[in-house]
Amino acid sequence: MYDPPPMIILGIETSCDETGVALYCTDRGLIAHRLHSQVDLHAVYGGVVPEIASRDHIRMLLPLIQQILNDTGLQKPDAIAYTAGPGLVGALMVGSGMANGLGLAWNCPVIPIHHMEGHLLAPMLEDEPPEYPFLALLVSGGHTMLIAVAALGDYNLLGTTLDDAVGEAFDKTAKLLGLGYPGGPALAALAETGDDQAYAFPRPMLNKPGLDFSFSGLKTAVMLEVKKVEAAGDIESRRADLAASFQRAAVDTLVGKAIRAAQEQKLERIVVAGGVGANQLLRTELAARFDGKVYYPRLEFCTDNGAMIAVAGAQRLAEAGDAGEIRAHARWSLDTLDVPSAA
Ligand code: KG4
Numbered sequence: 001m002y003d004p005p006p007m008i009i010l011g012i013e014t015s016c017d018e019t020g021v022a023l024y025c026t027d028r029g030l031i032a033h034r035l036h037s038q039v040d041l042h043a044v045y046g047g048v049v050p051e052i053a054s055r056d057h058i059r060m061l062l063p064l065i066q067q068i069l070n071d072t073g074l075q076k077p078d079a080i081a082y083t084a085g086p087g088l089v090g091a092l093m094v095g096s097g098m099a100n101g102l103g104l105a106w107n108c109p110v111i112p113i114h115h116m117e118g119h120l121l122a123p124m125l126e127d128e129p130p131e132y133p134f135l136a137l138l139v140s141g142g143h144t145m146l147i148a149v150a151a152l153g154d155y156n157l158l159g160t161t162l163d164d165a166v167g168e169a170f171d172k173t174a175k176l177l178g179l180g181y182p183g184g185p186a187l188a189a190l191a192e193t194g195d196d197q198a199y200a201f202p203r204p205m206l207n208k209p210g211l212d213f214s215f216s217g218l219k220t221a222v223m224l225e226v227k228k229v230e231a232a233g234d235i236e237s238r239r240a241d242l243a244a245s246f247q248r249a250a251v252d253t254l255v256g257k258a259i260r261a262a263q264e265q266k267l268e269r270i271v272v273a274g275g276v277g278a279n280q281l282l283r284t285e286l287a288a289r290f291d292g293k294v295y296y297p298r299l300e301f302c303t304d305n306g307a308m309i310a311v312a313g314a315q316r317l318a319e320a321g322d323a324g325e326i327r328a329h330a331r332w333s334l335d336t337l338d339v340p341s342a343a
Pocket residue numbers: 016139140141142143166167168170171182183184185188274275276277278279280302303304
């Protein structure tokens with residue numbers, strides 16, 4: 001049987017506020033990765049400023065690629081995978097332009113990757129990767145999606161958010177509570193010290209049929225409560241209870257819908273990916289309430305990174321084209337992707 005030689009794929013992620021690069025070998029797995037976070041640059045503005053993001057990606061991307069090549073002693077990879085969307089167009093253009101330029105210079109194939117497919121495949125970086133089919137719960141700052149994954153590229157979107165993404169709800173609630181940006185991790189840390197039964201916040205759409213989500217009502221409920229507590233001069237003593245009660249409501253909603261989706265689709269595996277997948281309560285609750293097996297990427301690969309783009313590139317090598325087409329899609333629906341035809 002023909003055994004193809006191992007290939008090394010350079011992964012590039014620049015869709016938002018992290019510059020991520022990685023080298024993934026089809027034989028040995030992940031061999032190097034580096035990440036530069038822009039969090040400090042955007043924190044003063046309370047959210048990501050697109051122009052600042054693009055400029056910082058330009059400043060950091062090439063030196064980071066140089067560093068992982070130096071780390072491994074490699075001259076050049078065999079292929080390049082980059083995030084082509086969805087995301088901030090200016091930020092995406094930096095990764096896309098760099099990937100295509102290097103592809104021309106190195107004469108190697110360049111593969112455009114869907115950012116959410118990267119998140120979805122991130123658990124493939126682990127020692128015990130999930131087998132197909134599985135249910136994916138993709139929870140990030142921009143997305144909240146339930147997807148039935150039959151095979152690579154065969155994605156059926158079962159539910160999505162009608163308004164805010166769950167990560168956005170964490171970030172906005174954190175802001176209301178006077179926590180910094182990004183708020184998710186800070187809110188989760190504060191919640192540890194609070195009573196999650198203190199406030200009965202709504203579990204949006206949990207008891208309605210269907211698998212869509214809505215988080216703006218929950219955010220508004222917290223806002224109204226914060227105003228009341230502030231007016232009473234109690235905010236300092238109630239902050240942790242508010243955080244814990246919000247987190248409990250958000251997690252109950254995610255877990256309830258994910259388990260319902262898995263049961264309806266008769267899927268025994270759930271993959272959780274995206275930044276909110278780092279949330280400890282979400283992990284504990286899913287483990288306690290789901291009968292099947294739950295897979296996660298390691299914590300550092302839950303949030304944006306280059307490794308997930310490199311591993312997705314490895315899976316899509318068969319369709320690698322030549323460098324030359326700069327792709328950057330602000331919006332790009334995951335269920336329009338194709339199953340790669342066998343090369
Ligand atoms: O996937 P990601 O790095 O970027 C996007 O593509 O959006 O996700 C970032 C989101 C932010 O909203 C952040 O607040 C949230 O993930 N996040 C968390 C936690 N860690 C990150 N939310 C809740 N709990 C956490 N521990």
